[in-house]
Amino acid sequence: MTKLKLAVSFAALAAATPALAEGELRLFIWSDYITDAAIERFEAETGIDVTVDVYDSNETLEARLLAGSTGFDIVVPTGNFMARQIAAGVHQPLNKDMLPNLSNMDPALMERSARFDAGNEHSTIYMWGTTGIGYNIDAIAERLGADYEVNSWDLVFNPETAAKVADCGISFLDSADEMLPPALAYLGLNPESRETADLEAAAELLGSVREHVRYFHSSQYISDLANGETCVAVGFSGDVFQAAARAEEAGQGVNVWYAIPQEGAQVWFDMLVIPADAPNVENAHRFINYLMEPDVIAEITNYVWYANANRPSWPLVDEEITSDPAIFPTEEVMAKLFTSVTADSRTDRTMTRLWTTVRTGQ
Amino acid sequence: MSAGALDRAGAGRFALPLPLKITFGLLVLLAAAGAVLLPQNAALLLGGLVAAVLVAFGLGRAAGISDRWLVIAIPMLWLFVFFLVPFLVLGRISLSEAMIARPPYSPLFEQGADGWEYAGSFGNYQFLAEDPLYASAYISSIRIAATSTLLALLIGYPLAYFIARSPEPRRSILLLLVILPFWTSFLLRVYAWIGLLRRDGVINGFLMWTGIIDQPLVMLQTDFAVYLGIVYTYLPFMILPLYANLVKLDGALLEAASDLGASPILTFFTVTLPLSLPGIIAGSMLVFIPAIGEFVIPALLGGPDTLMIGRVLWDEFFSARDWPVASAVAIVMLFLVVVPIMWLQSVQNRQEGAQ
Missing domain, CATH: 1.10.3720.10 (MetI-like)
Known part of the structure; x- marks a missing residue:
């Protein structure tokens, strides 16, 4: 009887082992970051069966990548995370012969993203955006006057200004990588600096406004801005637009908007990369090349409201999106945006420790 | 082996006490559920574990170890696999140093001039x-x-x-x-x-x-x-x-x-x-x-x-x-x-x- 059960369980095991077919692709991407239509069209054109899994934080993705084989063919980490992963040998170089559409990519943006991956040997840009200030238009006007224009980090980094809006709720991103560089920019220091003294000055600035910060969290602010629980959030451009859209849908009279401060803001890039142990390398290249087709990526941008880096696609993107300087910044603003890279453990530790001090006062 | 010993072994195999039967049943169910729910490698691991337990039982009974010990062995094995082993892994990682690699910590033993050298520390x-x-x-x-x-x-x-x-x-x-x-x-x-x-x-x-x-x-x-x-x-x-x-x-x-x-x-x-x-x-x-x-x-x-x-x-x-x-x-x-x-x-x- 025992033997029979054993046989049954092994049969079940064998049945559950998936057959590794030729035409397979496993994509691991941020939640709500690609359209079903784009996936279906690729499947129809190539006959490759695409499986999509989603994550909601770079940390989750990175822990899985560093722990060992994930079985994914394409992952989409943010630039600063990807830089470390490349240093750790997690990703494989792209075979550029298989990616003719690379010629569509905007050279200026690719030059920026090369900060994370020298020569863009391993990666290409999927979407990009900025880390700026999301705010509740009416709540700010009520507290700082109708003619106050949100265009500076002063709103959140100057204790006097911050104190005036603290009662309606300020939130900061819970990340040293995102918060220390703008603090450096506000202080007039080089936002890309990783000198301990500079970082300490930035942490001190953040510490001086801590009492006015309701909480530090990297996604909670989307719903809180949308329903008026908080009124100012240092956040990612696309997330704030999502909050604005939700607020509008809810129709409770909450108006949310986003500003890129004049001192400059950090640009982030979500990058398409192939893990070193990807089972379907060829299909991964085909999919990345497909995502660099102008009409494909334009359709995705229309859905996610993030800027892509594909020049020929821009005329195909909705006017409403391309004309918005908060999504596609003007040349002038573009010049002030910065990209910072942290790729060594010591600096990681210093920044994390400083961040804990900012957050907890310890 | 004499006919008598064969008889005893055979009788023993089919006259399992109830708790053991229940345990075996649960183990096999666990393996089947794992096979359906888990990804390939984990399912194989789980199946292997269950098979190892069942084989160990067979050997244990054949060697004349009492059922009481065999029943205790299951929770002990559970604690060993799901508590003690992870704890030891954690202890081992805590003696390493962080580095940008995969996995992101230094090895505990390094190839030195004269063979393998212990590189851990309580730092x-x-x-x-x-x-x-x-x-x-x-x-x-x-x-x-x-x-x-x-x-x-x-x-x-x-x-x-x-x-x-x-x-x-x-x-x-x-x-x-x-x-x-x-x-x-x-x-x-x-x-x-x-x-x-x-x-x-x-x-x-x-x-x-x-x-x-x-x-x-x-x-x-x-x-x-x-x-x-x-x-x-x-x-x-x-x-x-x-x-x-x-x-x-x-x-x-x-x-x-x-x-x-x-x-x-x-x-x-x-x-x-x-x-x-x-x-x-x-x-x-x-x-x-x-x-x-x-x-x-x-x-x-x-x-x-x-x-x-x-x-x-x-x-x-x-x-x-x-x-x-x-x-x-x-x-x-x-x-x-x-x-x-x-x-x-x-x-x-x-x-x-x-x-």
Whole structure:
């Protein structure tokens, strides 16, 4: 009887082992970051069966990548995370012969993203955006006057200004990588600096406004801005637009908007990369090349409201999106945006420790 | 092998005692469920483990080891695979150094000039001792867990007492009500508190409607919300062991105390309370231990300065990407939790020995 059960369980095991077919692709991407239509069209054109899994934080993705084989063919980490992963040998170089559409990519943006991956040997840009200030238009006007224009980090980094809006709720991103560089920019220091003294000055600035910060969290602010629980959030451009859209849908009279401060803001890039142990390398290249087709990526941008880096696609993107300087910044603003890279453990530790001090006062 | 031995072995194989049959059945079910639910490698691992257990049983029985030992072997094996092995892995990582690699820590043995050299060190533990952050995080975690445990005891004891003293149909209903919240996900229940505590939430709305306050209270993202969340979540773990203890309390003892002239209050403190000490200890441990490492509740309800070790651990692992220091933090925490348990257990044993 025992033997029979054993046989049954092994049969079940064998049945559950998936057959590794030729035409397979496993994509691991941020939640709500690609359209079903784009996936279906690729499947129809190539006959490759695409499986999509989603994550909601770079940390989750990175822990899985560093722990060992994930079985994914394409992952989409943010630039600063990807830089470390490349240093750790997690990703494989792209075979550029298989990616003719690379010629569509905007050279200026690719030059920026090369900060994370020298020569863009391993990666290409999927979407990009900025880390700026999301705010509740009416709540700010009520507290700082109708003619106050949100265009500076002063709103959140100057204790006097911050104190005036603290009662309606300020939130900061819970990340040293995102918060220390703008603090450096506000202080007039080089936002890309990783000198301990500079970082300490930035942490001190953040510490001086801590009492006015309701909480530090990297996604909670989307719903809180949308329903008026908080009124100012240092956040990612696309997330704030999502909050604005939700607020509008809810129709409770909450108006949310986003500003890129004049001192400059950090640009982030979500990058398409192939893990070193990807089972379907060829299909991964085909999919990345497909995502660099102008009409494909334009359709995705229309859905996610993030800027892509594909020049020929821009005329195909909705006017409403391309004309918005908060999504596609003007040349002038573009010049002030910065990209910072942290790729060594010591600096990681210093920044994390400083961040804990900012957050907890310890 | 003689025919007689074959007979005995054969008879032994088919005359399994009931607990073993049940255990085998569960193991095979587990393997089948794993095969369907888990990815390929994990399913193979699980299947292999189950097969190894079954084979070990066969060998054990053939070698004439008694069934009692075989039954104990299953939980022991479970603890070995799912507690001791991960603990040793954690201990091993804590002796390494962080590096940008895959996996992100240095090897414990390095190829030196003359063979393999041990490269581990207790540097990470030293690091924990040097930075006051860790000590204050441990202390703050213990403080929050201890306060929550005390609050849960103060609320849970009267509730457990009341349930234990209730007549039968009502008692079962009350017990059911204590267990009822478990039917909803823990995460959802903590989220529900966000809705209750927020500025324009239910509680502020009610208080402003009744005119008790005219400005909404900020309750979310405060230590108050953390205590509330922990006490609310773990209260059933306090009530259930207390109830199990109090329901066995012999009413004759209370009558005797009353006959001898003791007031109800004196009776409570000299008879009921000392007799319920094992329940108090069990309930307190069940609240204190999970509360000390709590991550979700402070993350959702706590403010920026709520410092708990769970969060520090998260930061070390995900932000600093320092798995070795994170492992060291976890191991130190384990000892912080194990020491009070062992102390409480010895108290409990003395109690039982005295009775």
